[in-house]
Structure formats: C-alpha cells, structure tokens
Amino acid sequence: xxxxxxxxxxxxxxxxxxxxxxxxxxxxxxxxxxxxxxxxxxxxxxxxxxxxxxxxxxxxxxxxxxxxxxxxxxxxxxxxxxxxxxxxxxxxxxxxxxxxxxxxxxxxxxxxxxxxxxxxxxxxxxxxxxxxxxxxxxxxxxxxxxxxxxxxxxxxxxxxxxxxxxxxxxxxxxxxxxxxxxxxxxxxxxxxxxxxxxxxxxxxxxxxxxxxxxxxxxxxxxxxxxxxxxxxxxxxxxxxxxxxxxxxxxxxxxxxxxxxxxxxxxxxxxxxxxxxxxxxxxxxxxxxxxxxxxxxxxxxxxxxxxxxxxxxxxxxxxxxxxxxxxxxxxxxxxxxxxxxxxxxxxxxxxxxxxxxxxxxxxxxxxxxxxxxxxxxxxxxxxxxxxxxxxxxxxxxxxxxxxxxxxxxxxxxxxxxxxxxxxxxxxxxxxxxxxxxxxxxxxxxxxxxxxxxxxxxxxxxxxxxxxxxxxxxxxxxxxxxxxxxxxx
Amino acid sequence: xxxxxxxxxxxxxxxxxxxxxxxxxxxxxxxxxxxxxxxxxxxxxxxxxxxxxxxxxxxxxxxxxxxxxxxxxxxxxxxxxxxxxxxxxxxxxxxxxxxxxxxxxxxxxxxxxxxxxxxxxxxxxxxxxxxxxxxxxxxxxxxxxxxxxxxxxxxxxxxxxxxxxxxxxxxxxxxx
Numbered sequence: 001x002x003x004x005x006x007x008x009x010x011x012x013x014x015x016x017x018x019x020x021x022x023x024x025x026x027x028x029x030x031x032x033x034x035x036x037x038x039x040x041x042x043x044x045x046x047x048x049x050x051x052x053x054x055x056x057x058x059x060x061x062x063x064x065x066x067x068x069x070x071x072x073x074x075x076x077x078x079x080x081x082x083x084x085x086x087x088x089x090x091x092x093x094x095x096x097x098x099x100x101x102x103x104x105x106x107x108x109x110x111x112x113x114x115x116x117x118x119x120x121x122x123x124x125x126x127x128x129x130x131x132x133x134x135x136x137x138x139x140x141x142x143x144x145x146x147x148x149x150x151x152x153x154x155x156x157x158x159x160x161x162x163x164x165x166x167x168x169x170x171x172x173x174x175x176x177x178x179x180x181x182x183x184x185x186x187x188x189x190x191x192x193x194x195x196x197x198x199x200x201x202x203x204x205x206x207x208x209x210x211x212x213x214x215x216x217x218x219x220x221x222x223x224x225x226x227x228x229x230x231x232x233x234x235x236x237x238x239x240x241x242x243x244x245x246x247x248x249x250x251x252x253x254x255x256x257x258x259x260x261x262x263x264x265x266x267x268x269x270x271x272x273x274x275x276x277x278x279x280x281x282x283x284x285x286x287x288x289x290x291x292x293x294x295x296x297x298x299x300x301x302x303x304x305x306x307x308x309x310x311x312x313x314x315x316x317x318x319x320x321x322x323x324x325x326x327x328x329x330x331x332x333x334x335x336x337x338x339x340x341x342x343x344x345x346x347x348x349x350x351x352x353x354x355x356x357x358x359x360x361x362x363x364x365x366x367x368x369x370x371x372x373x374x375x376x377x378x379x380x381x382x383x384x385x386x387x388x389x390x391x392x393x394x395x396x397x398x399x400x401x402x403x404x405x406x407x408x409x410x411x412x413x414x415x416x417x418x419x420x421x422x423x424x425x426x427x428x429x430x431x432x433x434x435x436x437x438x439x440x441x442x443x444x445x446x447x448x449x450x451x452x453x454x455x456x457x458x459x460x461x462x463x464x465x466x467x468x469x470x471x472x473x474x475x476x477x478x479x480x481x482x483x484x485x486x487x
Numbered sequence: 488x489x490x491x492x493x494x495x496x497x498x499x500x501x502x503x504x505x506x507x508x509x510x511x512x513x514x515x516x517x518x519x520x521x522x523x524x525x526x527x528x529x530x531x532x533x534x535x536x537x538x539x540x541x542x543x544x545x546x547x548x549x550x551x552x553x554x555x556x557x558x559x560x561x562x563x564x565x566x567x568x569x570x571x572x573x574x575x576x577x578x579x580x581x582x583x584x585x586x587x588x589x590x591x592x593x594x595x596x597x598x599x600x601x602x603x604x605x606x607x608x609x610x611x612x613x614x615x616x617x618x619x620x621x622x623x624x625x626x627x628x629x630x631x632x633x634x635x636x637x638x639x640x641x642x643x644x645x646x647x648x649x650x651x652x653x654x655x656x657x658x659x660x661x662x663x
Contacts, residue, residue: 040662042581043652045547045565047612050645051590051638054554072639075556474562475536477554 056391056438056468058479059382061445066380079380079483080459083452086408087302087347087360091370093295096149096272099288099341100126104147109273112146112185119147127287129169130177130276144192144206146180148273149291153234157293161231163340163367164274164289165249168197168223171282176200178276179230179244181269189265193230193244193258197221197282201256203244205264212262214242219256225249225287227337229298232269239263249338290340290367297367300334302326302347304373309351313365316344340367349373357451358409358424379445381481383414383466385438391468395421395433395446398480399463402426408452410460410485415444423462438468450485459484536561553636555590555643565632566601567652569624577658578630579619580610584649587613590640594648598622601629612648619653619661 058077060068067080098104103121105111109128111119118131130145153160166177178194187208194202202216227247233239240263246256272291276284290297302311305326313321313334321339324332336342345365349357357375385391393414400423413420415436422430438444452460462483469476537550553559569576578598586594594612599605607630610618624630653662 038655038657038660038662040653040655043545043547043654045549045650045652046647047549047551047586047634047650048645048647049551049553049586049591049594049636049638050643051555051636051640052552052643054556072556073641075554476560476562477557478560479557 054477055385055387055389056393056477056479057384057386058466058481059384059443061379061382063379066378068381075479077381077479077481079481081378081380081448081450081483081485083408083450083456083485083487086374086451087349087357088372088374089362089369090303090372091295091368092366093292093368093370094290094297094366095154095293096151096289096291097297097341097366098149098290099343100128100286101343104128108151109147109149112144112148112275119145122285125285127165127167127285130282130284130286132277132282133170144180144275144277146273146275147286148180148182148185148271150271153270153272153291154293158235159231159233159294160269160272161229161292161296161298161368162193162269162272162290163227163229163292163297163337165225165227165287166195166274166276167225167285167287168221169283169285171197175277175282177228177284177286178274179228180273180275181230181232181265182271182273183265183268185271189268191232191242191262191265191268193228193242195219195221195226195228195246195256201244201246201258203242203258203260205262207264214260214262215244215258217256217258219246226255227252229337231296234267234269239266247337252335252337288339288341292368295368295370297340298335298337300324300336300365300367300369300371302332302334302349302371302373303330304376305330305332305349306351306356306377309349309356309373312348312350313342314346314348314359315339315342316346318346321345336365336367342366347371349375352418354411354420354422355409355424356411356449358407375449375451378448378450380412380448380483381446381466382443383438383445384443385440388440389470390440391438392435392471393438393444393466393468394435395481396465396467397421397423397428397431397462398465399461400426400428401461403456403458403460406452406456406460408450410448410450410452410462412446412448412462412464412483414438414446414466420447421464446481448483452485452487456485456487459486461485536564538564549634551634551636553638555638555640558593558635558637560636561634563601563631564634567624567630567632567654569626569628571626573626574656575626576624576654576656577621578624579617579621579653579662581617581651581653581662582610582612582615582648583651584647585613585615586646586648588644588646590638590644591636591646592639593635593637595635596650597633597635599631599633601631604631610650612650617653617662621655621658623658624654 057074065082069078162179176194176196182190199218199220201219203214205212230244233241240261242260244258310325311332312323322334324334326332342365346359348359410423411420413433417433417436419434464481465478467478539548596610598607607622
C-alpha cells in the first residue's frame with residue numbers, strides 16, 4: 001500500500017509543471033462538481049391497515065314517498081324522493097273583496113240613497129268616497145246611503161264576516177258610517193253596524209223606515225282611519241249572534257266592541273255592503289272591503305307547517321305585511337287586519353334564518369285565505385350508532401345536478417343540526433350542514449324539505465357525503481348518499 | 488489510458504466521500520423532523536390508530552384500522568417540520584411497497600400546509616413509485632400528513648405498505 005502511494009507521489013513529482021497545473025485544475029473541477037451534487041435523504045415509514053366493522057349504519061326510515069336503497073353493508077344509499085310541491089291556496093273564503101283599485105261603481109257595487117248620493121271613486125287614492133256636502137238627503141231608509149254588492153252570500157254559509165276601512169274626511173257631530181247586512185234589499189230589511197263621530201257605536205235592526213238599537217257603546221272618531229269588523233251567525237246554533245268591533249288602523253287598538261243577538265231578519269246577510277248617514281254634510285272614504293264565508297278575514301292561515309316555522313307575507317315591493325309562526329297544530333295565522341287584500345303578494349316560509357320555502361308569488365292574498373304547506377320535514381335516511389362512543393355527524397354536498405327551468409329549495413340536515421344544507425334553484429347556498437351529536441346506541445335521521453316549482457321533468461340529483469367522527473379525534477368516516485328529487 | 492482510469496477512480500472516491508459527509512452533516516444538524524401532534528399517537532380514538540416514531544424522529548410506524556366500508560380519513564397523522572432557520576427543503580415520497588389488497592379501493596397520503604390546511608399534494612399508496620414534484624418546505628415551516636382509505640370489503644382484513652419520505656436541499660434534480 002505504501003509502495004502504491006509512493007508510486008502515485010513519484011508520478012506527480014515527475015510530471016512537468018504544466019501538467020501538474022492541469023491535474024490541480026482537474027481536481028478542483030471534480031471538487032466543485034461534488035459540492036453541487038444532488039443529495040437526497042430518506043426517512044422510512046411503514047403503514048399497516050386492518051379494516052374493521054363500521055360503527056354507524058344507515059337505515060331505511062320507511063317514510064311514505066321515500067324509496068331507499070341501501071348497499072355496501074348499509075353504509076351507502078340511493079334515495080328517491082318525491083317533491084311534495086309547495087304552498088297551495090286551498091280555501092278562498094272571501095266571496096267579496098274590493099280594494100277599489102278599479103272603479104266599483106261600474107257594475108259590481110250598487111249605491112242606494114237619494115237622487116244625488118255623491119258616491120264617487122277616487123282613482124288616485126283608490127278608495128270610494130261618499131260626499132253628502134251637497135245636502136243630499138233622505139232618499140232611502142233613515143237617510144242611509146248604502147253601497148251593496150251584487151254578489152250574494154254563498155248558500156250554506158253559517159257565518160258571514162265583514163271588514164271595511166273608513167275615514168271621515170270632513171263633517172262631525174252625529175254622523176256615522178258602517179257595515180250593512182241585508183236580509184232583503186227590496187224590502188229594506190237589514191242590520192247595520194254603526195260608528196258615529198260622536199261617542200257611540202251601535203248594532204241596529206232596520207225594518208223599512210224603522211229601527212231598533214240592539215246594542216250601543218261609547219267610542220269617538222278622531223278623523224283617522226279605522227277598521228270596522230263584524231260577524232253574524234246566519235243559522236243555528238248561533239243564529240242571530242252578532243259581534244262588531246272598531247279598531248284604529250295604525251295601532252290596531254280596539255276602540256269599541258259590541259255583541260247582540262237578534263234573529264228577526266233570519267238568514268241575514270244575504271247581501272252585504274257599507275255606507276253611512278246621508279244628510280249630515282259629511283264626506284267619508286271607504287277602502288278594503290272584505291266579506292268572508294265562515295272564515296275571519298282578519299287572518300290568513302297557513303296549515304301543514306312544522307312547529308316553529310314562520311310564514312311571512314310581503315307585498316310586491318317586499319315590504320312585510322304580516323307574519324305568523326306555527327304552533328304545535330302546524331298552523332300559522334297571519335293577522336292582516338290592516339291590509340286584508342294584498343295584490344302580487346309573496347309568501348315565504350322560514351325556520352330562523354333558514355329558507356324552508358323561498359318567496360312564492362301569488363296574484364293576491366286575501367284575508368280568510370287558507371294555504372296548505374305541502375313541504376314536509378321528511379326523514380329520508382335513518383342513522384344508527386352501534387358504537388359505545390358518541391359521534392359528531394354532518395352532511396356535505398359533493399355534487400348537484402339540476403334540470404333547467406326549475407326553481408325552489410331543498411334543505412337537508414342531520415338530527416338536530418341548526419344549519420342545513422341549503423339549495424336554492426341550481427345553486428348550493430350552504431354546502432355543509434352544521435354538526436349534530438349521534439349518541440352511542442342512538443338512532444337519528446337525515447331530514448329534508450323539498451319544494452320544487454314547477455316540479456321538474458327530470459330529477460334533481462344530489463350527491464352527498466355523510467360524515468361522522470369522535471369530537472376529540474381527527475379521524476373521520478364518510479359514506480356516500482345519492483338523493484334524487486322527483487317532481 | 489492509465490491516466491484516464493486514475494482520474495475516474497479519483498472522481499468516484501471524491502463523490503462517495505462528499506456524499507457521505509453531506510448525509511452525516513444533515514443528520515447531525517437534524518434540520519428536518521417528523522413528529523406527531525398527539526391526536527393520533529398512542530391514543531384510542533375512532534378506530535384506535537397508532538403512530539410510533541423512532542427515537543431519532545426519522546422512522547415512523549403507523550398502524551390504522553379503517554372501517555371496511557366507506558372512506559376513513561386520518562387527519563394530522565404526522566408532521567414534517569423544517570427546523571432550519573434559513574434553508575428551504577424539498578419534499579417527496581417514494582412508495583416501495585404499495586397496498587395491493589383488492590379490498591382497498593383507494594389509499595392516499597395527503598400533504599397539507601400545517602398552518603393553513605391548504606392542499607400541497609397527494610401520493611397514491613396503491614402503486615409503487617416516487618412522487619417528486621417536489622413540495623417545498625420553507626425555513627421553520629411545517630407540513631401535515633393525512634391518510635385516507637376507501638375500503639370495500641365484506642369481511643375484516645389487513646394490508647401493509649412501506650414508503651419513504653425524501654427530502655433534499657435542492658429541487659432541480661429528481662431522486663435516483
């Protein structure tokens with residue numbers, strides 16, 4: 001070895017000067033090359049997996065209208081759901097409703113009274129004016145100027161409810177305005193609910209030119225808008241029972257409330273209307289007249305709701321008209337006392353900040369209407385925790401396919417999730433539900449509401465993933481679920 | 488001819504020595520560490536995953552129990568930490584032995600930024616080979632390793648894979 005090194009040394013020693021320089025340059029080049037050589041360092045890892053039985057399985061909840069196909073040992077599911085529709089008008093109980101947006105004197109309304117009753121339609125304010133400043137007087141019963149509708153009370157009606165808004169534009173002292181309930185127009189047999197300027201309200205029975213005051217109360221007209229509301233039972237068992245209330249429009253405070261029972265004019269009202277005193281030089285305005293058969297026009301009712309769902313009624317500008325929240329009976333009542341006729345209305349159902357039903361348009365919503373919510377909280381899949389541990393669970397949208405031209409909403413959540421997956425039209429508004437707890441040994445459900453308008457010809461296809469994990473763990477399991485929503 | 492052979496010999500000797508030194512230097516400085524956050528090591532959780540590191544923090548044994556149905560994702564199984572205050576390192580993986588049991592439909596190693604959770608890259612553990620994009624790990628930075636399995640099996644079973652974390656101070660060349 002020593003000899004070999006000596007030979008190498010001798011080899012370099014005996015080289016001439018330039019060759020030594022060349023060799024040194026070569027060594028330098030080699031050193032630079034090595035210095036810039038690639039270096040890779042390896043850390044080994046071994047991964048062993050042994051797969052075990054899953055802790056949570058899916059179940060078919062057996063919900064009517066929901067078809068569930070489970071596979072992969074109940075860890076994957078295809079679900080077929082029928083969209084149950086939306087909000088449907090099931091009863092219009094108002095047989096007369098008039099917001100005077102068109103001239104009522106051109107056919108639908110007949111004015112009784114003197115030869116110059118002074119009835120006119122205010123096209124700007126869209127209400128009806130009775131002007132008695134021209135001294136018109138006495139042409140009809142007891143100076144009453146009456147406008148009545150040609151539409152009769154529907155046969156079989158037990159109770160007739162009436163509402164009208166009134167405003168005293170001018171005049172005072174001994175003047176009145178109110179609601180008329182005819183048994184017979186020609187015979188001049190009717191009841192009248194009267195609200196005076198001087199402190200009085202009353203229920204009177206009129207027979208030809210005579211009258212009987214059945215009830216009176218003290219109340220004053222301060223020249224503001226009022227709502228007059230009344231009801232009469234036409235047949236037994238409550239036949240002849242009458243109730244009459246006057247509300248301030250702005251505050252909805254009751255300024256007068258009267259009841260009376262009288263059945264001299266049996267079957268009244270067969271025709272209904274409104275009016276006032278004629279010969280006392282007053283000017284009156286009337287607006288928003290509604291006559292309802294067997295339903296109170298003060299309310300719009302929505303049935304078929306889940307407890308806690310709130311229905312919002314908005315006008316065509318989006319302004320809130322009324323709202324009501326469903327109780328345990330699934331009914332929400334919206335008080336429309338101050339605005340019983342809403343044209344181009346929108347109804348919307350929400351649960352907190354969740355849109356169960358985005359705004360659905362109606363050409364008109366009238367006091368006394370009944371709408372049925374055909375959106376159900378539908379259990380589409382059951383979840384059973386077979387573990388001794390509690391899990392957090394949630395849902396996520398992986399994919400959404402929607403047919404063109406469909407609108408509506410889909411909400412999906414697990415158990416008691418506060419925030420569901422929300423899909424409106426073709427867009428995923430909220431793609432992941434909030435988490436809920438699936439307790440050890442417990443069964444919970446994936447819920448959904450489906451309202452598609454119009455029902456699509458091809459299904460909306462939702463690809464979901466159901467997730468569960470132990471709260472303190474970073475290990476999470478997901479199962480695939482496909483939901484097809486049909487029209 | 489003798490001279491060229493000598494030069495080649497010298498060159499090889501130099502390369503070998505320098506390479507060895509470089510590795511020794513890296514290990515002695517311990518710039519890149521593997522460590523676990525605690526969530527998935529030695530604790531009983533969803534399916535009792537265990538992650539065991541060697542004392543030198545450069546070898547790891549991972550034992551998992553995914554469900555035989557569905558997709559099981561183990562988050563934050565491991566972290567890769569660059570403790571160098573100046574130098575960026577480049578990271579890749581090689582799969583030497585892949586999961587080959589047909590029950591494992593998908594097996595994926597997912598690398599994310601440990602701070603933001605942003606996806607850095609994935610490695611398919613169902614096939615052998617080297618994944619060298621490479622992914623940079625800046626000075627003081629951390630990467631998070633998740634493991635994701637989709638198993639579809641009628642019964643219990645098991646399978647193993649061996650992989651290697653590769654790192655280098657340069658990104659221009661691929662590992663051999």
